[in-house]
Amino acid sequence: MLLMIPGPVHLHERIQLAMAKPMIGHRTKDFSEILEYCTEMLKKLFGTKHDVFIISGSGTAGMEAAIACFSKVKRITCIDNGKFGDRLGKIAERYTEVDVVRFEWGKSIELDEVEKSLAEGSEALAFVHNETSTGILNPARELAKIAKKYDALVIMDGITSVGGDYVAMDEWGVDVAIVGSQKCIGAPPGLCAVAVNDRAWEFYNEKCPFYLDLKAYKKKLEDWQTPYTPAVSLFFALQEALKIIEEEGLENRIRRHRELSAFVRKWVEEAGLELFPELNEYSQYSNTVTAIKMPEGITDKELRGELKEKYGILISGGQEHLKGKIFRIGTMGNVTIRDVVTTLACIERILVKRGIIKPVLGEIEA
Known part of the structure; x- marks a missing residue:
């Protein structure tokens, strides 16, 4: 099965083989060396010189x-313009007062609305950088700038942008950022990393969940250890995935992600289909997933079902109220132009057969 979804992504053979290594003790020098390498490499991906904790x-x-961990605030502003912004708000509601600034899913964030919430007393801002549910890249730099105007803590979900798009946590003024292993990094699911600058600790809440208490991770990181038993085989995989990124070069990797997503968007345009996100002057199309409106004449079940059963390719549909209305093609991790062209060719074949579009793929330069 060719995975062309926004995570989990196809695993490079080297990463699969890495997980087959014999088990090692997690309190050994061998594991400490793996943790140190992964931590230092992740700092480069986050664009930070500060601590990174792998969970x-x-x-x-x-x-x-x-x-x-950083919910010692009177109120936090959470931006919801997609599934994962909505999730941030639901998590935050368990720990403090929340002002959810909502936009229709797929619509761009209006900065004035965010500033209004902060001006009314929020002490923190949480948002998703790359909203894969709608295929939109939110304006991280501009949002962090507004938050700093009100001296608010900035928490950024970079789960699907770190390692695949430009992220500059320190430069932008982001205090806390997150990444998941199974997205742009190209490793298996099961690990995440949280990057934290020094200022964030001013907002530390000691009543945070025991297992997720980042202060415990910070203390053990002094000895290049984790506070609890880590998923050692996944660390083997993460180490290999980060080596592949290092070999490719982060700038080259970001360029590849951007070129592949641009190719998908060009195909959408030439085929007469319609992209789902509606952009303003601050937002952009995602470079790791493309969300496309479902054309008339075919259902989600027919399109994705035939693509999976006949061609062995898995793409994603819409989530919640967007089910059946959009389909999404992932371009993240160690994906290649061959993977993208194969996927588009098979989708095109299905749509051409139904008379929905005319063949266009041969006219587009890779």
Whole structure:
């Protein structure tokens, strides 16, 4: 099965083989060396010189750690213009008062609305950088700038942008950021990382979840250890995935992600289909997933079902109220132009057969 979804992504053979290594003790020098390498490499991906803590848990575990550990605020503003912005708000509601600034899913963030919430007393801002549910890249730099105007803590979900798009946590003024292993990094699901600068600790809440208490991770990181038993085989995989990124070069990797997503968008345009996100002057199309409106004449079940059963390719549909209305093509991780062209060719074949579009793929330069 060719995975062309916004995570989990196809695993490079080297990463699969890395997980087959014999088990090692997690309190040994061997593991410490792996943890140190992964931590230092992740700092480069986050664009930070500050601490990075790797947790054995999914991206959502990282989201909760970021919110819960730094929830010593009267109120937090959470931006919801997609599934994962909505999730940030739901997590935050468990720890403090929340002002959810909502926009229709797929619509761009209006900065004035965010500033209004902060001006009314929020002491923190949480948002998703790359909203994969709608295929939109939110304006991280501009949002962080507004938050700093009100001296608010800035928490950024970079789960699907870190390692695949430009992220500059320190430069932008982001205090806390999150990434998941199974997205742009190209590793298996099951690990996440939270990057934390020094200022964030002013907002530390000691009543955060025991397992996700980042202060415990910070203390053990002094000895290049984790506070609890880590998923060792996943660390083997993460180490290999980060080596592949280092070999490719982060700038080259970001360029590849951007070129592949641009190719998908060009195909959408030439085929007469319609992209789902509606952009303003601050937002952009995602470079790791493309969200496309479902054309008339075919259902989600027919399109994705035939693509999976006949061609062995898996793409994603819409989530919640967007089910059946959009389909999404992932371009993240170690994906290649061959993977993208193959996917588009098969989708095109299905749509051409039904008379929905005319063949166009041969006219587009890779």
